[in-house]
Amino acid sequence: MVDFKKLYTIFVEEAMERIADLENGLLELEQSPQDKELLNTIFRAAHTIKGSSGTIGLTDIARFTHTMEEVLDAMRHDTLVADKEVISLFLEATDLIKEMVECVASESVFDISRCSALMTRMEALREGGAGSSAILPDVPGDAAAPAGCPAQERSYLIKFIPGPDLFRRGIDPSILIDELRGLGIVAHIKAYTDAVPPLSELDPEDLYVRWDIHFKSSAAEADIRKVFEFVEEGSDIRITPLTAREAEFPFLGQMLVREGAVKPEDVENALKSQKKLGEILVEKGKITPTDLERVVEQQNHKKTESLKSSISSTIRVDLRKLDHLINIVGEMVIIHSMFQQALQDIPAAGNGAPGGNGDPGQAGSLVPALQELEVLFSQLHRVGREIQESTMSLRMLPVGEVFHRFTRLVRELSVSKNKQIELAISGEETELDKGVLEKITDPLVHLIRNAIDHGIETPEERAAAGKTPKGSIHLSAFQMGDAVFIEVADDGKGLSREKILKKAHAMGLVTDPAAAREMTDEQICSMIFLPGFSTADKVSDVSGRGVGMDVVKRNIEELNGRVLIHTKPGEGTTISVKLPLTLAIIDGLIVQIGGEPFVIPISLVVESLRPGRDDVKTLTERGEVVAVRGDYLPLIRLDRLLGITSRQERPWEAIVIITAYEGKRYGLLVDELAGQQQIVLKNLGTATPRIKDIAGGTILGNGRVALVLDVPGIIEISREISRELSRR
């Protein structure tokens, strides 16, 4: 009996990788449509998915990918060119495959009828491309959608090109269109009069007009076709099912261009005068602007979700890394047996020495034996380190994996925002711990969306500002020391100091104009990270970069990372995210509180000091503070927060560790410093509820268990406490 579940797991994992290949390949192909090697890669990806899905009996996926493969094959044989529409079609198909695979993974049912429209279009492409005829094939509805599938409303493009003698045959085309209305909704109808000849050549009894009808119906395609049964001869009737996305007008235009019905300029002009579906609905009072915004937000959210879900819980390891690890482990085994041998040799070497009747030189042979042990020990130490490093490197993945997913995001968002944006990527080979990589995706989506939304101007605005119409976003990663920097740089309009200040003023954050003038650019920029900074008024806020920036910052800080902003009005904004290489091993400062060891990540420590007796004060409004070079910092007594009794009640006999959070400094009171070492951060396990002030645990060099403090969490707790106090 074959274990299908296991097979499915393997299939899903592999398919997800191939889907990523497909997607990335397609996006690259759009840039270089002539790249044969790229086309081969895409073809192989589709081929692999088809093969493996077919093997384990996932016939729907196999059938779908087979169609895809056939079109790709036509492209390989130059009978079809990968233009923008073709790429869009394939990207849509890729999305569908992904959904199908996700359904396999979650053991849920995929509604296969959703594939039929795309299948039809792909088949049409292939046939059109093969040079046989550009006419879309007649696909009876029941052949494309399997029988028994529930009647669903679908969209169709009906091209009705009547024969000129229709009137003379006693047929009124308007009645046919009326009859369509009996079967569904005629959402949009366009009459083309370009074939009407000049008056001198016009035969009033001839019919020169043709129609494009955007039709929505749950009727079977055959029934729709039946409406035209008496005009089929002598007329040209093409019924093409549309996907939901195409059903919106812009795509309709694209289809028309592809079929040669209209010129691209016509669509372009039509689009200029045309509003988005959502806007039309708002105008007609069918939905409120808030509804529209919410739906758009949901749509964007869905995109983010799909980006997130694409990182699997397994990891694929570079074979060289694994080989290296196996080599060192082998080395360790050898040293281990040498160690054992050397230990066995010691009693022999020392034999007789206590008795004193042996060779006096024998006692001295203990020394070389110990020396040998020492050498072996240092070898073991070296190997141990290497194993540590090598094992860590297994968790490291190139950021390119995440970066390339953004190509799609940028492509789609720039279309929907009517902006021209080029995404440049560099440093994609930079490696980051898988855990960090997973958590960085979300904040990066946010930053990129912000850059597109608010940073980069429309082509018109750019032209007016003397810039190239096409904006650019540069996504880069590089390693510096033990940190990785990820930067999102745009060449947009930059952050405006005045607008942020105005906003801060409106929110009551800055009340003193004089103080506002003195604020540095950095201080001002950091205000966009404050919770709610822009959500209060995000639609009208022009600079509006603060959408969810507090969340971005919070996420990065959970990774012990930092966010920095550089901006120049009119020239663009760069947001740098500094991240630790890995989450698993951190440099920790070990402190003692009430006889217990605790670890504070060194990355969060600004300095540590013993305050003078006069430096510690209790202010009525702010509670206990410590003066550090003229500034009063809130003093957080960790012992009280953690519920233990400190041995040093008096701060001037203890140590204050200064940390910075959200641009403010805080003093953490501990009994004493106990050292510094690399620690392996362990989760406390699922049995323990997540505690806000503890990030995890670790085992110290002396074998003791120590808790690792979550400094941002601690600061937030103490803020809450002081807010409580001030309310009383």
Added chain:
Amino acid sequence: MSKNILIVDDSASMRQLVSFALKDAGYEVTAAVNGKDAVDKLSGATIDMVITDLNMPEMDGIELIKQLRAKPGCKFTPVLMLTTESQESKKQEGKQAGASGWIVKPFTPEQLVETVRKFVK
């Protein structure tokens, strides 16, 4: 005002069947027993649609369609032919002559009305 349909058939039972179905659907019906009778009945009356059998004495359906298309008042009048499956060549002939559509015998009243609605409201 309801539409007036001229039904042309030499079989009385067929004329009756079609009349019933159409009247039921709200149409006015005028009956003719063959092409010649039909042409007579067309002069002076307002006919919105013609449904004709093909095989009839005196003037068959094809000839009727040809004459209709030649008459200024009937140039654009929808004309349906009543055919059987085996009359494929006749059907082609009728179409060439300018028939608008056809109904294949045997048919149900619903099918008939459904088809008629494609031509007159």
